[in-house]
Amino acid sequence: MSDEAQPIEKAPAVPRPPARRGPGGGGPFGGAGMPAEKSKAFGPSAKRLIGRLRPERMLIVVVTLLAVVSVTLSVLGPKMLGNATNVIFAGILSKQFPTGTTQAQAIAGLDAAGQSQQADLLKSVTFTPGQGIDFTQLGMILLVVLAIYVFSSVFSWMQSYLLNGVVQRTVYRLREDVEEKINRLPLGYFDRMPRGELLSRVTNDIDNISQSLQQSLSQIMTSLLTVIGVITMMFIISPLLALIALVTIPLTLVITTVVARRSQKLFVAQWTHTGTLNAQIEESYTGHALVKVFGRHREINEVFRQKNDELFTASFGAQFVSGIIMPAMMFVGNLVYVAIAVVGGLMVASGSLSLGDVQAFIQYSRQFTQPLTQLGSMANVLQSGVASAERVFELLDADDQSPDPSPAATPADDEGRLVFENVSFSYSPDKPLIENLSLTALPGQTVAIVGPTGAGKTTLVNLIMRFYELDGGRITLDGTDISTMTRDDLRSRTGMVLQDTWLFGGTIHDNIAYGNPSATEEEILAAAQATYVDRFVHSLPDGYDTVLNDEADNVSAGEKQLITIARAFLAKPSVLILDEATSSVDTRTEVLVQRAMSALRADRTSFVIAHRLSTIRDAHLILVMESGHIVEQGTHESLLAAGGAYANLYNAQFAAAITD
Template sequence: MSENRNPKRPTGGRGHGGGGPMSSFASGPVVKAKDFKGTLKRLISYLKPQKVNFILVFIFAIFSTIFNIVGPKVSGWAITRLFEGLMAKFTAIGQNQTLLKAGKAATIPIPNIDFPYIAHTLLLLLGLYLISTLFGFLQQYIMAGVAQKTVYNLRKDVEDKLSRLPLKFFDSRTHGEILSRVTNDVDNIATTLQQSLTQLITSVVTIVGIIIMMLTISPLMTLVVILTLPLYILVTALIAKQSQKYFAAQQKEIGELNGHVEEMYTGHKIVKSFGHEHDSIEQFKKINDRLYTSGWKAQFISGIIMPMMRFVSNIGYVIVSVVGGYLAIQGKITIGDIQAFIQYSNQFTQPIVQTANIANIIQSTVASAERIFELLDEVEEIPDSANAKVIESPKGEVKFENVDFNYKAEEPLIKNMNIDVKQGHTIAIVGPTGAGKTTLVNLLMRFYEIGGGTITIDGVDIRDIKRGELHNMFGMVLQDTWLFNGTIFDNIAYGKEDATKEEIIQAAKAAHAHHFIKTLPDGYNTVLNEEATNISQGQKQLLTIARAILANPTIMILDEATSSVDSRTEIYIQKAMTELMQNRTSFVIAHRLSTIRDAELILVMNKGSIIEMGNHNELLAKKGFYADLYNSQFTGSNSNNQAV
């Protein structure tokens, strides 16, 4: 069942980004959503069930930030009191020395530094930071629950949606694209909710709080700090503009390099056998040289941002110190206020940079959310009707009556198909690639909806049967074996819920798989790896047949899977498949025509239509399309032109 059902599939590209200091400014354009407002509104709707907790997070973030912001102001009180105490002490000492030199008694008392006040202030400062830390902990703790619960609901909706999507959705998209939406995009939202959202709240409150605190100290000095902001923006914008093109080039070259390395290692034997090692190495060097050039330029230019910003910050620091010193001399502000203001000015740029970074992250997150919502909005398969039927004891009589089907409206594939299959009969379907063999089976299992006509099982239209019950009537053994990471026992047991050990062993014996399983070190408890590469192709096929035997279906669909195994294994598989097909209606997509000689009915398909029908001898006697296919396999004539 390997025919191409949709010739146009989206393809994914290769590439990796680079980074450096302030890389969110300079690492390349941010992926943006097509409908930012609509998607953001819909994403927020997932937060509504957590509204109370989210409000608490917001309140705790504000309190945590406020208590943290007040710290420098309070520490300024202690510094001012210490400075004033020292100055008073030195003044008194100086005055006494003057009196002594004049021959008078030193009568001016030397004041003590107010250490109790300083100690109380420092304790207050410690308390503020402890309270800030406590609120910060509560904020993160609650937000972790909000984020995970929100993403849990989102992931659940995606999983439920995937189970309701028709086969054509999966046929028209690569596995990588679907997995990216289910994993990467959901994880991106989770990370943003957990980290960036609280950081955004904290950054905004910090910016507002610092401006307010600076204004309470000195509006003039606050103006000086605010006037340095355009310099930060100018420096960042100029450098980011230069570095972006180099980061884009670096990303392109990394993609080229990865593609080349993957290609060379995948085809390593071919490269060596044709003696192209030197060419491969030279090509690698050229790409690597280009990557080196673009990489160091990107990293160097983006690395300039932080020194330049520190330079701008130092300019602001110098101006603030000069202005602050002047105001202190005039008695308008205290030394402690200057110290607090310098701390605020140093803290001022950090939340601004964070807010800019988070704005980019939110753009990317909303784009991820949009991709998920696109999946959630996909057209679902037609639900079961309210009066859907269940065939209690299905016989397996199948009838196609005037069936039409097309993938595209302008390109009909199956036209006016009529088939009558009796209970227990074997129906073989043959024809060249693209003839519609796999499509016929997909229509039978209602993976695709027919365009016209009816398909019935035991006289009941399949559209009137519950979809789950319809699928339970079928067992499938495909050319591409599917086994999951688990024990052989579990893989066979997949065919029947609550299967006993005896039933599983009996199914393995019927599939001629019991013998090879017992020769494995752990027998039925042998764990298959992800690709099941620790057993042979033929052994994998025998396990899938055992699984189908255990399921005991009414109708079997067999995509003959003996083309990639040796002759001895093929004999075992053929015996197992014969056992499987006994007393069952069977549809066999045949590749080796020698295996379907005994079929009660052979359908010869070409371009979506049944062009010949009959048993093996009748079709040979017609000397038509089937006879040509059969003879080409055994005489070699036209074998290159008739693909089966």
């Protein structure tokens, strides 16, 4: 990593604002898209995801009981309707025989007349000859059925309502854990992880988990209970027809397994191409101005078209293959339906089963195949949710930054004396960057760091802030090793202004106050005046209450820089780090800012990274770095007189243009 990699601007430990703008905030496509891949270890990841529901286990028991009651009632419905059919059928048959005869006499008469098939049919029905349809009994049955379905719907709604709360609270806790985890991760993690990838994990991956749990938990629970209840009722009505219906289960497993195996590779391709396309969109959006400047929009459009075509092909294939499950299951269900209708009709004709029971069984066969179909269709939803969970768990399992020492040391003084003692550091073990570096910065001194790109200038100040841990040596602040201090304590004594401004969505007043939330209005105004923010803010329509827009481009780049400098002024740190802090201001404003910084640097240790060497002439100590080493150090005059690396850098800025 080069020294130009910038951490986000640091301030004393205060609550983070609700929104961020500027670099690192992400373009509108940063969190767009689907999860980047399917799960690698479905079983462990699914088990861990279900484990996140443990705090809600009491409510889950209640939800399960409600689901049992709801499904039980809905399963009783067809049987009751079958009884109603039997009442109607018996009433119609009773009209065919004279009043006063018994059912046994009617059956015997049919046998005597040689109508044995009709006689067998009457054996499965209970009726009173000549009575007709018993509307009182029929009405009672229908009222019971109505009550059953009403209560089943009420319990189902209650179950869905409570389950929704369970899922949302679980996802809420997951978001909290991810937010806390991000705050515990070392800066090196963010250097390795692409911004769009990280945003995808903390936004749409968690949203996908929420949607998957919401859809799959209720469906799976209800479907499994329905299958159990329906199978029970089918065996009660007719074991033979129940065995015919059970043929659906192995066929379902075979179809789901075969289709799932073929769709796995296609889903991998879909997620991979989705992630690639999102990365390309993020890259081209954030560099939109440069794309236009260099006239590369046609090339960008072509790359987008190719990647979009690849995603379309992969997504279409994945959805097409996985979509086969539903119609295949419906086809199997229809075959079973036909078999039940034929066999059931023969059983009614033989008198071994009533017409109402066959009707109920046909309804149960529909209820039986429907949850199996839903379970098959939930496979893709569950697979997608577990894939997202796996990606979030990878984030949660990443190594935290080393814990703060306990008990932690606290410097006795707050002077800002900073000492590097044989410090060594590298981002990669095979590429040493800083080796055995030693220097001392006294209170009130301004230490300027110069050198070519990649020399380690920004890395040096990153080590002061403990964004990275040292490989060797130590750094002390007022005699205390910074590794023995808490990070909050260290950074509360340090202020930083970066070349890349960082402003959040809010007023100018709030952005300045971010440096010290306990500051008074007078202190905020004084900081703004000292950094010349007050000069331009009165030209804005709402003054200090001007709200910065999404990209904070309703103020100029130089004005944004001044706001960040005012924020550092307000923090009043003992150590001040300025990383090209005046790069975005004009020459006249730079002179004013330099004067303000001189006042700020009084009695404070200041580290200034600068490429314009004219801005560091008054530095007490200038360090010239090359390849992680300090090759020269001294004052501006002494280094020019030495005629070394610093003199070459300084003179190069005023060299005449090269001509042919």
